[in-house]
Amino acid sequence: MTKWDLFPLAAAEEARVVDDAFRVLMIMSVPVFTFVLAALLYAIPRFRKGGEPAGDGPAIHTHGPTVATWFLATTALTLLVIVFPGTTGLLELRHHAAREPDLVVKVEGTRFFWKMTYPQQGVLSVTELVLPVGKRVRFEVTATDVVHSFWIPAFRTKIDAVPGLVTTTHVTPDKTGSFQEDSFFRLQCAELCGVAHSLMQTPVRVVEQSEFESWVAKQVPAPSS
Amino acid sequence: MALLPLVRGLSLGAVGFLLGGGLAAGIRGLMGLDPWSAEPVIVVGYVFGLIGWLLGVGLWGTWAREWLGLAPKKDHVHDWRRYFRFCTDHKVIGVQYLVTFMVIMLLGGLLAVLMRVELMQPGKTLMGPGQFNNAMSLHGILMVAVAVATIMGGFANFLVPLLIGAEDVAFPRLNALSYWIIPPVAVLLLATPLMGGFDAGWTAYPPLSVINAPGQTLYLLAFLTFGISSIVGGMNFLATIITLRAPGMSWSRLPIFVWSIFAAALISLTATQFVAYGLLMIILERVAGTSFFNSAQGGAPLLYQHIFWFYSHPAVYIMILPAFGVVLEVLAHFSRKPLFAYKWVVGAFLSIVVLSFFVWAHHLFTSGMADYLHLPFMVTTELISIPTGVVFLAGLGTIWLGRLWLTTPMLFALGFLFNFLIGGITGIFLADVPTDIQLQDTYFVVAHFHYTIMGGEVFAIMAGGYYWFPKITGRMYNDRLGKLHFWWMLVTYNLTFLPMFWAGVQGMNRRVADFPPELAGVNLFASIASFFLAASFVVLVYNLVVSWKRGPVAAANPWRARTLEWQTTSPPPLENFPAEPQVMGSPYDYGVPGSVHSRPGIAGGAQEVKHAQG
Numbered sequence: 106m107t108k109w110d111l112f113p114l115a116a117a118e119e120a121r122v123v124d125d126a127f128r129v130l131m132i133m134s135v136p137v138f139t140f141v142l143a144a145l146l147y148a149i150p151r152f153r154k155g156g157e158p159a160g161d162g163p164a165i166h167t168h169g170p171t172v173a174t175w176f177l178a179t180t181a182l183t184l185l186v187i188v189f190p191g192t193t194g195l196l197e198l199r200h201h202a203a204r205e206p207d208l209v210v211k212v213e214g215t216r217f218f219w220k221m222t223y224p225q226q227g228v229l230s231v232t233e234l235v236l237p238v239g240k241r242v243r244f245e246v247t248a249t250d251v252v253h254s255f256w257i258p259a260f261r262t263k264i265d266a267v268p269g270l271v272t273t274t275h276v277t278p279d280k281t282g283s284f285q286e287d288s289f290f291r292l293q294c295a296e297l298c299g300v301a302h303s304l305m306q307t308p309v310r311v312v313e314q315s316e317f318e319s320w321v322a323k324q325v326p327a328p329s330s
Numbered sequence: 331m332a333l334l335p336l337v338r339g340l341s342l343g344a345v346g347f348l349l350g351g352g353l354a355a356g357i358r359g360l361m362g363l364d365p366w367s368a369e370p371v372i373v374v375g376y377v378f379g380l381i382g383w384l385l386g387v388g389l390w391g392t393w394a395r396e397w398l399g400l401a402p403k404k405d406h407v408h409d410w411r412r413y414f415r416f417c418t419d420h421k422v423i424g425v426q427y428l429v430t431f432m433v434i435m436l437l438g439g440l441l442a443v444l445m446r447v448e449l450m451q452p453g454k455t456l457m458g459p460g461q462f463n464n465a466m467s468l469h470g471i472l473m474v475a476v477a478v479a480t481i482m483g484g485f486a487n488f489l490v491p492l493l494i495g496a497e498d499v500a501f502p503r504l505n506a507l508s509y510w511i512i513p514p515v516a517v518l519l520l521a522t523p524l525m526g527g528f529d530a531g532w533t534a535y536p537p538l539s540v541i542n543a544p545g546q547t548l549y550l551l552a553f554l555t556f557g558i559s560s561i562v563g564g565m566n567f568l569a570t571i572i573t574l575r576a577p578g579m580s581w582s583r584l585p586i587f588v589w590s591i592f593a594a595a596l597i598s599l600t601a602t603q604f605v606a607y608g609l610l611m612i613i614l615e616r617v618a619g620t621s622f623f624n625s626a627q628g629g630a631p632l633l634y635q636h637i638f639w640f641y642s643h644p645a646v647y648i649m650i651l652p653a654f655g656v657v658l659e660v661l662a663h664f665s666r667k668p669l670f671a672y673k674w675v676v677g678a679f680l681s682i683v684v685l686s687f688f689v690w691a692h693h694l695f696t697s698g699m700a701d702y703l704h705l706p707f708m709v710t711t712e713l714i715s716i717p718t719g720v721v722f723l724a725g726l727g728t729i730w731l732g733r734l735w736l737t738t739p740m741l742f743a744l745g746f747l748f749n750f751l752i753g754g755i756t757g758i759f760l761a762d763v764p765t766d767i768q769l770q771d772t773y774f775v776v777a778h779f780h781y782t783i784m785g786g787e788v789f790a791i792m793a794g795g796y797y798w799f800p801k802i803t804g805r806m807y808n809d810r811l812g813k814l815h816f817w818w819m820l821v822t823y824n825l826t827f828l829p830m831f832w833a834g835v836q837g838m839n840r841r842v843a844d845f846p847p848e849l850a851g852v853n854l855f856a857s858i859a860s861f862f863l864a865a866s867f868v869v870l871v872y873n874l875v876v877s878w879k880r881g882p883v884a885a886a887n888p889w890r891a892r893t894l895e896w897q898t899t900s901p902p903p904l905e906n907f908p909a910e911p912q913v914m915g916s917p918y919d920y921g922v923p924g925s926v927h928s929r930p931g932i933a934g935g936a937q938e939v940k941h942a943q944g
């Protein structure tokens with residue numbers, strides 16, 4: 106399984122759903138790609154004439170069985186990817202999202218930084234996003250100025266931060282780690298937001314519950330609103 | 331004075347600009363506002379300036395005089411100077427489009443090279459992040475314009491009337507208007523750096539596009555003006571194809587390229603109007619303080635994204651349907667076999683037109699739009715694979731058992747199939763919601779759409795360019811250089827863009843001037859490959875320029891193709907055919923004994939007399 110992970114690192118339950126879908130699509134793509142490529146690579150040398158051909162090829166306008174087979178096969182494949190992994194993956198992510206969260210983090214994007222508020226703990230942070238491992242987190246995301254996008258590559262989660270709108274996404278981190286170890290642990294702005302867009306990122310750290318609690322204790326209290 | 335119309339257009343444009351700008355300043359003054367606020371003055375000045383430019387460049391003499399009951403001025407220029415005038419000959423307009431957009435493509439490519447220099451290593455290499463965003467945004471819109479207008483404006487203008495046996499398009503003056511409205515677009519875009527540039531990408535999402543530098547307003551005006559050209563062009567092609575087909579040119583005998591233009595024109599006429607409104611709304615937001623997209627005053631930023639993609643997804647089919655048309659045309663003639671499953675292809679084109687209007691929200695899977703919209707838009711998007719599959723079936727079915735003549739255009743058409751195959755398959759990853767959540771806004775998307783637009787459409791443009799070069803210029807290109815260009819471009823193109831899929835999967839987001847150090851290797855590789863890709867265009871330009879001047883004179887039909895454009899001289903005379911041709915059968919009946927597609931008309935014959943009366 107590990108060698109099949111094209112993504113460098115997965116650190117959340119939701120990430121497995123995305124990676125499974127990616128893997129399934131890769132597996133389905135290979136025969137389709139190979140089939141068309143093989144047809145081209147066979148046909149071109151086989152039917153080429155050196156230079157201008159003297160006569161015409163056979164007058165084949167269409168071939169019913171071939172067209173029918175092709176049409177049915179492509180339709181079946183299309184329906185297949187719609188159902189699996191498309192719809193099944195989508196439903197699985199929804200199912201995850203429907204569960205009650207253990208922790209709520211409010212995220213606010215402003216050019217060019219992220220502000221994370223932990224209402225249950227009453228603290229806020231702008232330097233780092235810290236999460237306890239194995240806990241279900243709901244992110245409530247918004248922006249103050251322009252559209253940003255909340256993306257943590259290690260969690261395979263992405264949702265736009267839109268002024269005037271609160272968008273949500275759910276993640277259950279299942280692996281500890283930090284930005285210092287792997288840049289996939291970063292909260293990256295993924296929607297063009299102006300000059301320092303590429304620098305709009307915040308380190309992410311997933312820690313054990315006890316470490317999370319001692320981190321919380323050291324943070325600035327959030328102004329009660 | 332060859333360039334008199336241009337001088338007149340520029341001076342009247344300047345007068346209009348001053349008039350409009352003054353008017354805006356005056357009104358603002360009366361309203362008690364600061365009269366010289368830059369953007370309102372520029373917007374109103376531009377509208378008047380555009381009208382002045384068009385009147386001066388030819389609208390007045392050839393068109394507007396009629397409205398006042400005066401006789402329109404006839405332009406008697408027949409040499410190279412026509413290309414710099416308001417000429418209504420569709421062939422001249424086609425060449426004007428082709429040359430203009432070739433130059434724009436090179437400019438856009440130059441910007442791409444600058445971006446790849448910046449991305450050779452993490453940190454700053456050449457540009458600061460602000461300059462990078464400006465370069466990226468300008469590259470985006472220049473190349474979108476190239477993708478929309480090179481085939482639709484260039485090849486379609488030159489060839490559709492020829493392919494259907496007509497003398498010209500249905501509305502020749504409107505056609506000239508659709509071209510002459512484009513130089514102001516170029517001027518605006520090239521002027522954006524003087525006004526702080528625009529850094530919101532070609533997508534121009536608000537609120538960013540409302541609060542950034544004034545260059546953004548120039549961009550919005552440019553895109554809006556370009557949209558008018560697209561709408562007018564689409565209307566003109568629909569009218570032309572519906573009403574001006576030669577006798578016997580039934581819909582089932584229409585060359586597939588004409589069908590593809592018909593399908594794309596349907597989109598161009600209808601969808602473009604939506605983006606025009608969207609852009610207008612942002613202009614109003616900037617200069618009149620409306621709040622369509624300002625959430626603090628009850629507006630909705632997401633609204634714009636819906637409007638924008640309601641056009642801009644269909645727009646990718648304005649780009650790719652004509653590319654399908656060119657490629658299938660080239661494959662059939664150089665396989666010397668009927669186009670396989672012709673009627674299925676027509677059905678596929680038309681169903682793509684319909685479907686294209688129902689998929690736009692696949693660009694919004696991570697935008698925060700309502701969750702229940704994800705599933706239906708995933709379904710409609712993936713359904714497009716079925717008609718696209720039919721196009722591949724037609725391509726493969728046509729070359730199968732054919733007698734392939736591997737000319738330069740044929741190589742590019744085959745290269746299209748390879749690149750578009752990769753572009754199409756990777757599209758599924760972006761249509762499927764679970765994978766899109768991760769891949770959206772990463773280099774995977776960048777790689778995907780470059781595979782469809784550059785690996786796809788630009789390869790089709792090259793196929794069409796080499797195929798029709800002898801018809802358009804009357805001269806033959808250098809075949810060895812053409813083949814060198816093909817192999818060079820195919821290899822370096824894939825070396826440049828394949829690694830970008832990998833970069834995206836490895837966590838590189840798009841539209842960034844900087845990236846994590848882990849991604850240094852893949853970016854350096856793509857950058858170096860891109861420089862070699864850029865160099866392949868030197869071969870192309872050299873070949874085109876030298877061959878156009880000194881290439882061997884081309885025969886009327888060097889490819890022994892059956893379609894009508896090859897049944898007249900290279901280049902064709904002003905009236906295209908000495909007399910209206912008669913269409914007798916399918917253009918693709920290669921290998922059918924005794925079949926003919928067309929018969930030359932008899933000057934002054936029955937058809938001709940009837941035509942003159944009608």
Ligand SMILES: [Cu+2]
Pocket residue numbers: 214216217252253254294295296297298302305
């Ligand atoms: Cu941002």
Ligand SMILES: [Cu+2]
Pocket residue numbers: 642643646689690692693
């Ligand atoms: Cu789309």
